[in-house]
Amino acid sequence: MIVCKFGGSSLADAGQFKKVHDIVKANPDRHYVVPSAPGRRFANDEKVTDLLYSCQRAASAGADFSGILLRVQERYDAIIRDLGLKLSLSREFDTIARQIRDGAGSEYCASRGEYLNGILLAAYLGFDFVDAAGVVRFDKNGLLMEDETLRLLSDELKNHTRAVIPGFYGAEDDGTVRTFSRGGSDISGALVASSVNADVYENWTDVPGFCIADPRIVPDAKYIPSITYKELRELSYMGATVLHEDAVFPVRKCGIPTNIRSTNDPQHPGTMISVSAGLDSVQHTITGIAGQKGFSIVHIEKDMMNSELGFGRRVLQAFEEYAVNFEHLPTGIDTMSVVVRESELNRHRDEVIARIEELVHPDQINVADNIALIATVGRGMVRMFGTAARLFTAISSRGISIRTIDQGSSEISIIVGVDAADFNSAIEAIYDAFVRT
Numbered sequence: 102m103i104v105c106k107f108g109g110s111s112l113a114d115a116g117q118f119k120k121v122h123d124i125v126k127a128n129p130d131r132h133y134v135v136p137s138a139p140g141r142r143f144a145n146d147e148k149v150t151d152l153l154y155s156c157q158r159a160a161s162a163g164a165d166f167s168g169i170l171l172r173v174q175e176r177y178d179a180i181i182r183d184l185g186l187k188l189s190l191s192r193e194f195d196t197i198a199r200q201i202r203d204g205a206g207s208e209y210c211a212s213r214g215e216y217l218n219g220i221l222l223a224a225y226l227g228f229d230f231v232d233a234a235g236v237v238r239f240d241k242n243g244l245l246m247e248d249e250t251l252r253l254l255s256d257e258l259k260n261h262t263r264a265v266i267p268g269f270y271g272a273e274d275d276g277t278v279r280t281f282s283r284g285g286s287d288i289s290g291a292l293v294a295s296s297v298n299a300d301v302y303e304n305w306t307d308v309p310g311f312c313i314a315d316p317r318i319v320p321d322a323k324y325i326p327s328i329t330y331k332e333l334r335e336l337s338y339m340g341a342t343v344l345h346e347d348a349v350f351p352v353r354k355c356g357i358p359t360n361i362r363s364t365n366d367p368q369h370p371g372t373m374i375s376v377s378a379g380l381d382s383v384q385h386t387i388t389g390i391a392g393q394k395g396f397s398i399v400h401i402e403k404d405m406m407n408s409e410l411g412f413g414r415r416v417l418q419a420f421e422e423y424a425v426n427f428e429h430l431p432t433g434i435d436t437m438s439v440v441v442r443e444s445e446l447n448r449h450r451d452e453v454i455a456r457i458e459e460l461v462h463p464d465q466i467n468v469a470d471n472i473a474l475i476a477t478v479g480r481g482m483v484r485m486f487g488t489a490a491r492l493f494t495a496i497s498s499r500g501i502s503i504r505t506i507d508q509g510s511s512e513i514s515i516i517v518g519v520d521a522a523d524f525n526s527a528i529e530a531i532y533d534a535f536v537r538t
């Protein structure tokens with residue numbers, strides 16, 4: 102049994118709907134389909150979800166929103182017309198307009214993109230429509246009630262051999278519609294997959310998976326054929342985005358693999374994310390490289406620091422007191438570095454430094470700004486001798502100095518800090534050393 106989620110670009114117009122239809126029908130195991138709202142058809146196009154948010158903003162400012170809602174309606178009408186469907190959403194649009202006029206919240210408004218697309222896609226595929234409001238449960242604070250949701254979904258889906266369940270939203274007990282954060286249909290898909298114990302959760306988007314490195318930096322970067330959830334977590338934390346971060350948990354828990362696929366290139370096997378990909382699927386020692394700019398390193402030195410009980414705790418206390426989150430903590434014998442996001446540090450920079458001085462009386466303390474962190478991730482790195490040396494040689498042979506190193510205890514990632522100006526070149530160097538050779 103397969104659960105497939107299709108993103109907004111996969112359902113942006115009738116042409117894309119046809120591709121989705123062919124994909125779903127090509128494999129009878131594809132029983133449940135979770136759609137997003139229609140996304141962009143071309144570069145400067147508007148996403149239906151964004152239009153719906155604008156509608157609600159206009160309404161709550163007392164302005165006329167009917168023009169914007171009409172643009173939304175035209176998007177659906179064009180799809181219905183071009184697919185030759187006998188379906189009218191005008192009554193739905195009357196209800197939506199009335200609800201907005203009566204003060205419906207932004208989550209209700211935004212959710213209508215998926216709701217309407219679900220009705221449309223179900224009609225086109227000949228599948229049942231299951232409204233997510235009845236099967237995805239949120240609490241009063243808008244937090245997902247996962248166990249309750251899985252129970253509701255699995256009970257309901259027993260009554261439908263094939264169904265479309267819209268993504269992105271659900272409801273509280275009293276029917277108040279709530280949404281996930283943006284891109285949240287990925288989470289809905291994962292919940293559906295988990296509730297029916299699917300063999301695979303297919304997530305169809307406009308790219309065939311994750312690239313080994315950001316293609317804006319390495320234009321010919323290859324796709325990653327197989328990756329573990331753990332590796333993915335390390336890469337996403339560093340900014341690699343294809344999948345909503347929270348979409349991993351429901352499926353990972355049940356051991357269901359997620360397959361990222363491209364609606365525009367359905368023959369491409371995409372990236373398979375699994376709980377434990379075997380080492381025989383490792384192609385290049387490393388699985389992926391991801392990085393981000395905007396970090397600072399607070400470097401603290403004090404002789405005999407290693408024998409001073411509570412030193413580290415007091416340093417971190419200074420950050421905690423000012424609610425500055427720390428990201429990494431590379432330490433030496435008499436040195437300790439705290440890597441933080443520059444934007445966070447800037448809120449209380451002087452206070453944090455003064456507090457560290459007060460708490461631990463360091464011999465020296467300095468801050469390096471404009472640091473980029475680069476994570477090189479790979480389950481194959483542990484068994485390969487000399488991976489770190491290869492990585493550092495690759496970077497330093499380009500004349501780039503490494504400002505900090507942190508090898509996660511998981512041994513599936515090595516994080517290096519370089520000056521932001523060297524960011525692209527360091528990533529190219531790592532890609533060259535591990536993938537091009």
Ligand code: ASP
Pocket residue numbers: 108109137138148150151214268269282283284285286287
């Ligand atoms: N349509 C929503 C968004 O644009 C949710 C999604 O696509 O997953 O964020």
